[in-house]
Amino acid sequence: MRRIVARVAAGLACLLAQAAAAAPALPPPYAGAYQPQGVDEIGLWREMDEDEQRLASSSLVIRDEKLTRYLTKILCDTVGADRCNSARIYVVREPTVNASMAPNGTMRIFSGILLRFQNEAQLGAVLGHEFGHFEGRHSLVHFKSRRQGTDLLAWAAVLASLAPSYDVRRSYQDLKLSVYGNLYRFGRDQEREADALGISYLNRSQFPPQAGSQFWQNIMAEFEASARARGLKKPNFERIAFTASHPPHGERAATLAKLALPDAAARDAGADRYRAALAPWLPLFLEDQIKLNDFGASDYLIQSLAQSDWTAPLWFARGELYRSRGAQRDLVNAAEFYAQAIAADGSMADAYRGLGLSLVKTGRRSEGAQALRTYLEKKPGASDASMILMMLPKEGTGN
């Protein structure tokens, strides 16, 4: 009986594999006005179309034509003008390191990841990776592989129940683990494929492909800084968990570095252009980051953004970050950072507020009160004006 079960299971696996191999070649999904082919792809696209309709009216989407146009341009510069028109970019205000591309061409870029790019080339590396998923129809292939895997398990369960012995039960459990393990590994292999496709776009583009590896190096350094500030042990960037959706960061950084054209390292990465494009949004994205209560990561990010130049918004953000942690030494540092922000841009009212509160809390009450007065002068309609006014000593009382 057991042998029959094994044979039938093997036969089923063969059939499933053949079905997958026999699929006819389709045009690439970016070709012209491509329409989904076959029941699975049509269904998937319909779901994604509904999803995109919700996204288009979502209050979390940042509707800035200039920014979206800029991101689209970088995508086109990376993957080529013939392909990029199949993507529609949405910037979502969420402070997480993420981007995605759905099979129907919906590309989501989260505000948290925009804060972490140092130049256009790094942005291009991530956009190219996501476009790679789209070009390789990864969602569809992953869906089919999940269906095949779970089909196999369902049939194996039926067959195993025909021979309810201890060994059959154990074999079924082994099969289950191996199918699930394979599904997760399949997903990671898709990520590897998308990484390879992404870097091949960069190699052919005007950008230095080394940026891909650099981006992951920065992410690892940020994770380390975050763990250090929280007193946790150093994260392991080589370990692959059973259910991991992506290959580990260390492996990605190493592979991307290997795949990058060595001669292309001297190309212009477009750091200045990227900074200029993001400048209007930088203060808001920084605020979203520092209020997440991840001191180590936020401080690392601010310092890496300030590598080329310490601007007023960066000093201010650092002041806010240190004041929010709130130890006495943090408050002394915060006051210094706010002062630097004011020195760089004297019109920054909120820096006076932070400075005033930090000084008051470190016992420098009269200086603090002076800074708070300046805050109210510069921003008379401030939402907390009456509260600040209450904190100020009355004129002439001397307290």
Next chain:
Amino acid sequence: MTAKTRIMAVAMIATGLLSLASPSLAHKLHEKGAAVAVANAPLWVTPSRDWNQLSGRIGKYAETWTLDGGQLNDVTFYGGIPAGESLVRERSKKHDPLPKFTAETLLIEVPELVERTYRAFKGIGTFSLISTDPAPFLGKDGVRFTYEYTDDDELTRKGEARAAIIGGKLYMMTFDAPRLNYFGKTIADYRALADSATLR
């Protein structure tokens, strides 16, 4: 035993098991006019209409009441949060810590503390403080602030809160409801409840 009766027997046993577990999960009704202590603290309120207390606690010092359900109107009492504690329970003290109320926290920083707690707990970027004004709470100097945020259900909610720091502990009442319909409809009930709050 036929197949049908067997299924019914299994269903009855399952229902029995479920009902054994349910009493500990019960919500509670607070009736109009009856003074009641909330959030395990000497914080007393006298409701001006019937309110439901939700059984789940978001923190050691917190208690949540609602009229139509936690997603539609949520009044949370924070009863005397001592220095060094977060407003709500942390998912992981090590990996996902929340901002803490400290002995140095100023009254004007309480709205920021609430903002940072909401942002870190929900992982959102859209939270804005709308107003911060001095207003007495529990008979002491306090702060009243309003805010607005959108979390992952993409429903924009408005909030209003009152807080005071008494004896080094933070006492606060927050009201969160969807901007659409529910906030305006039930804000008066929350304000009446907040006005009735006393520390005994």
